[in-house]
Amino acid sequence: MELGDLLQQAQCFTNDTRMDEDMPRVDRTISQVLQATQELHSRVTLTGTHDLKAHMLLGSKGVDLPKLSHKLETLSARKTFEPLDPVSDTDVHAFLKNERENAILSVIDETNRGIFESVERHKWRRIYAEWGEEKESLLNALIGPKQNEFPDVRRQTVLTTLAETPMPSSRLNRTEELYAQEIASYNQSQIQRGHRSNLLAAFANLAAEKFDNQLVSEMWSVLQFMADNAPPSRTADAIKSRLATQKFVQQARTYLERRYKQYINTVIMENPLQAQRGGIPNVYSSVNSFVSINFAVPATLVGLLDVYNGLPLWALVYYSLRCGDLGAAVRYLKETGVCYDLYRLLSMMKEGTKGEQYSRIEGALKLEYNSKLRSCSDPYKKAVFAYVLACDPHNSHAELMRSIDDFLWMQLSILRQQDGREYNVEQLTYSGLQSLILEKYGENYFNAREKAPLYFSVLVLTGQFESAIEFLARTEDNRPHAVHMAIALNEIHMLGTPSSMHHPLISVNPEDPAPMKRLNLVRMLVTYAKCFEITNTSEALQYYFLLRHFKDDNGRSLMLSCVCDLLVENCDQQMIDLIFGNEDDDSGQTGIFAQFHTMDFDKYMLAGMVGDELTYRSNFETAIWLYFIGGQLDKVMRLVCSLLSQVVHQPPTESSMRTRLRQIIIHLEDLRSVQRVDVEPHVLATYTMLTQLLVFFDHYHKNESQQASEVLANFRITPNDCSEVEECVANLKSLCPEVTKVLPDILLAAMDLIYEEYTKIKENGGSRSSFDSRESTQTDDWKNENKEGILRHLRTKAKALTNMAVTVAYRMPTATNKRLVQLEILMH
Template identity: 80%
Template sequence: MELGDLLRQAQRLTNDTKMDDEMPRVDRTISQVLQATQELHSRVTLKGTRDLQAHMLLGSKGVDLPKLTQKLESLSARKTFEPLDPVSDTDVRAFLKNERENAILSVIDETNRGIFESVERQKWRRIYAEWGVEKRSLLNALVGPKQDEFPDVQRQTVSTILAENPTPRSLLNRTEELYAQQIIAYNQSKIQRGHRTNLLAAFTQLASDNFHDLLIAEMWSVLQFMVDNVTTSRTIDPLTSRLSSQQFVQQARAYLERRYRQYMNTVINENRVLAKRGGIPSAYSMVNAFVGITFVVPSSLVGLLDVNNNRPLWALVYYSLRCGDLGAACKFLHEVGVCQDLYRLLAMMKEGIKGDPYARLEGVLKLEYNSKLRCCTDPYKKAVYAYVLACDPQNSHPELMRSIDDFLWMQLSILRQDDDREYNIEQLTYSGLQRLILEKYGENYFNAREKVPLYFTVLVLTGQFESAIEFLARTEANRPHAVHMAIALNEIHMLGTPSSIHQPLLSANPKDPAPMKRLNLVRMLVTYAKCFELTNTTEAMQYYFLLRHFKDDNGTSLMLSCVSDLLVENCDQEMIELIFGHEADESNQSGIFAQFHTMDFDKYMLAGMVGDELAHRSNFETAIKLYFIGGQLDKVMRLVCSLLSQVVHQPPAESSMRNRLCQIIDQLDEMRSVMRVDVEPHVLATYSMLTQLLIFFDHYHNKDSQLATELLANYRITPNNCSEVDECVANLKRLGPEVAKVLPDILLAAMDLVYEEYVKLKGGSGSRSSFGSRDSTQTDDWKGVNREGSLRHLRTKAKALTNMAATVPYRMPTATNKRLVQLEILMH
């Protein structure tokens, strides 16, 4: 290759490698490239390459690795509670040390956990209370439009007279008030006369007379019709009896047949000229007239069989069955004289005859139906055979099913019990029909949101009371009706309820046949009554009375639990008097709870239960009021001891807790004089000591040094000399921990009294010591003691107080020890 060609090729390669970026070109010689390669290789192979790579990686993400390394090195891996070192089995000293430290750590951990949980509960309770106040303030702030925006409106002044004792406005509307009145009347009848009225019939009559809503009245009517004349028992599960009994199927068919008779009579009355209904009023004449009106047009007879005088035979038989009269159907068949086997089978059904002749005749007719009638052009004849033979559930008979009632009646007519099924033939069972309505078709098919009464009626007619009531309770307007339907069914033991009160509103038990559901009446009723328990407490209590037979997780009656929750959340004086009555009433008949005197529990049990919950929530003063009502004076004494230990050392002040406790103590002592109190000896001793300390601190704050000192000396609370320290400490151990809480204040007060006396004597006043004596002999001895002896005695007593502070097995506050030592030093 020539040099010129080589130069042109190099230029071409150079042009090809040129980049479009505006970066400056770097021209390097072969030696420079070799040098750069060697430097790069040395950096990669030298120690610290990984650090360099780490710097490059973290630097690309914005992390400063040197600073991060410094921060990590500054962290301390030492924990607050380091694990204990393992010890050998033979090292007893180390083993005991570890056990002691383990016990201390477990106590600290448990205490921290308990404090955290308590603070968390208090926090959320406070947050909910603040949210409630904020919501009420926001609702109160909502006002209507300003009158200035409507200048043409004539303003009229309406005189307003406020009641002397205003009561909160009821949250019950007219419908709910009417229901509540019926509940009150029902409960009073049960309590006073010992027997229950028919609550379902009372509600049905109420809906018919007072609600002025035909749809609501119809829903109550169908519910009452379905359970009318149905035997119930407390010992049998309602769902089991409902599925095993044919009464519900017969009741549903009877209801649909009654409605169709009403429809037929309405059509006949509207077309009396065409009907020509003469003769004796009966189902036979009614069906004859109705068919005459229905088939007045000749074209309507096309495809029908056995037509005589413009009246098709099978239509007459079908409508006779549709209105529930087998006798009329038999009469029509007998008059025409066709299908003698079917006539005999209908006659046997009418008479209720069962057995081998019935089974053989039924088998013959089934063969005839399967071989000939499946392709029959007369839909009425096919429907009659399907009804009589209870077969062919897949045939929906669309020519005849003009409404949901017709479809449901046909499905109910061809039902077979599980023990009566022929498994070689497809047949419909009761549970199969329920699944068809609830699951296959469901709410969308029936347009249930817009046609609430229709879907409710369909569910009730198929024996699904719980699902029907739950569906009705979803809308605000129908919820009161649903609640009271559930109450009425439960009172006659016809409502399926779950075993646990914590189940959802509608739940399924795996042991129940599908698609049966169970309705949580407790959840529904409590949610309903909670809305008005503050404004209509009497009515709410009547509803809670209906839950007296239900039990919560602790085995307590739910009525007791609901009323207890009401009082715990709203336990003011007005609510206590409303529930339990006034204290001045000696008959114990005032108060709402006194009305329910036939229960296994009374207001004393309720008061104790509420008091326990309030005490658990640290609302001690209100809990004491409830314990007084419940007569549980031992619990009152315990709470008084707990509260006194916190405020007994404080000076008296008006409306303070200390003064309120003084009133409670007076009331407690008065009741103890007429009532026996079973309480542990140490609690009684603690209570007695704290009440005496209350008197002591009253004297101390009133500057009655003589009386305060004598009280301490009489009860051996503090020592007079060092030899009495052990005795006073032993007396303190026999008392409850409440006295130990007050001990620092007692010692400080006693030391102040000693120092005050010391200052008086030191000043040369010559006044007699306020520590005059513990008995008359000592008093006589003290009269002749000189001033130095008195001062020495006061120093000895101060020393004894300091020794007692150091001897007691309780941790004294540092400030208390410091003050005691300072005063003792000042007396030397």
């Protein structure tokens, strides 16, 4: 074929493959196709089949391998891990870039070094552990079967014999034991002498003398100082009485001022040469010496106004006020003659005289402060005016507030009562300060997790006892202190408690002003005592005694409820003897509860409560012994009837409930002989019937037919003939249902006795029946009646038992009816 023909045929094929689509058409000549083929062949032969397969694999996933290879070639690790090139000092951008990269490199290097060291430590630890195991195995292999022959082996004898009466170890640490001893002493003083000692002072002395913790001692000290103002009435609400008076504000200021005087004296003693203290030892001279030390350098006087004898006047006045001595401040102002109006106002504040003249001078000074002193360069002068005028609460006086005490003292000094506020001037109230400390600043501001005593003191000084104690109770170490602080405050009626013991530990009463909260002392104390009530029962009862005036939901003393719960949850004989004492013990020792004798409750009331709770929980046997202790024999009789009806028909076995009930009945009968029991007649009749049935079944199971028949005949519970069925059914109705429950077993036992007697007479030809004991008045002709008459009489009794089983208002078990009918039929 010629080339022209090939060209024409190729054009035809091209026209056939042309499609009506928007895709661009690629035209290649034969030479271009040949060139592309050669390039592809050379590429495949040079790179090999592996690169081809890689191209095909990555291409199927949408990856352009040539482009990816180009990107990888452009990557360089030189700028990341190689030393940086130095830059000139004037190139700030390069300098910052180098610093940033140096910081990154240092972190990477430090991390690598830490990882390497950690791996090294773990490696050697593992090596040493494996060496130790290998040495141990080698030594064990050397011992062999005869360990006595192994040389130089020291053996330590371990005591494995337990004590005769092992006791659990105490759950109280030293601090908790000291607190518990103080609580016991306090309770005994109330029980024996009838007066309350100062528990708060006792705890504060204990913390100062016995605890090796200065911070705990300081917490008790500030609480004792603030609680020195007892409420006017013990029936008044603690929260309302605390907020209704300014005594707590003044008390907090006095505490902070005393601490600052101690600080000033400490600084003076450490710098005696600079202080040059002399004259009368009072606040005036102490402040003069203290200011001399702080402003010994002339440069410290820059910006301060009214320098007096080389010392800043307003610093002298401020520190006099900071120490709580208005007289010293008035004296400084009088000596210098500066600001006569302020001198007169301070003099009136010292004398406590307020009136129209006081208000006029105060108003003039406020105008002066707002117009001039807000921009004053002397921070001491601004602080003095803010103190005297009780204004400008938003000025933090940052130059002078060197501690939390300084800040709190200033805030307490500028407080105004709610009813004495001037609503055209922005002023701070007591509730506002409390909200500022508790809510605005809060625990994070004071770093309360690490400085718990500091935050506690701030809350106490602002009158928020409940929030302070709740915060302290969150940590395990401070919880004992918090619990006893709450106890001490409650004993002097200064703790705000909720109306219900079911409230959470800290709660808010809508009637209380914000942000005051109430602390659930009951929940806190019970939770605390629950931890050691098993191992330290006596100490736990001492704490529960503090709750005797609280009432539970049923109106009972909360102390009785707590002890009742303790006994119900751990009601064994050892715990009962520990609480109530053992009556059979000749040593004369009484139980723990005997020392809490009051007119409101005694051990008999407690024993009855525990017995009722155990009865409710179906622990009847233990409840019976509690009722014995409580002297409630009527309840004992009821429970005995209930239990005896369940087991009276069973054969006697050792350690069974039936055997234990026999011991209870013997003890009950002994008490009935010396104590009158007030119980309903039908309960007494039921008890008497069941105790006799106990005797009946004892004879029945011992095959003593004669004695069993006599016991059954004496109580007329089963009929002798069909005419007595209605009488026996009427007797059952006068008794409690407990006897009716035993009736199927009674009828079966009676039928077995009749059938046994019937079989014996029929086989042996006897002439006397054991069921004839009630007919002792019959004539001798009846006793000598022939055999057929006796058998007929026994069949009549059996028929009467069957009739009674279907007559009595009790659904007999099917097996019982079947057995009764079967035995009756066997007698015919």
